[in-house]
Amino acid sequence: MTSSVDAVQERVLAEILSRNAGTEYLARCGLAGATDRAAFQNRVNVVTYEDLQPDIQRIANGDRSPILSAHPISEFLTSCLLYTSRCV
Numbered sequence: 781m782t783s784s785v786d787a788v789q790e791r792v793l794a795e796i797l798s799r800n801a802g803t804e805y806l807a808r809c810g811l812a813g814a815t816d817r818a819a820f821q822n823r824v825n826v827v828t829y830e831d832l833q834p835d836i837q838r839i840a841n842g843d844r845s846p847i848l849s850a851h852p853i854s855e856f857l858t859s860c861l862l863y864t865s866r867c868v
Contacts, residue, residue, distance in 0.1 A: 790817050803846045805835065 797815040800806055809823045829836075835847050836856060844852060 793817060793820060800846070800848075800850045802850055803848060805848050 794815040794817075797806070797811065797820065801811070801813045801815070811819060811823055814820070814823075832848070839847055839853050840856070
């Protein structure tokens, strides 16, 4: 697996984008179902928690529509992970 890290990362990104293609977040980014790295890099940028806070608040308030994830979100944990998007 470590001998083809780039290919593995590209495949994982494509899987994540494919699973979540119908989310509001990716629609706002203009991905339109694209799952390739180039489209992701061109349309998605780094953001802060505060940029995503309105979406997170909607989910916290019980909105079950696919806002950030195609799968229901039951909890949020704080971490040092980076959130991305130029379109927020």
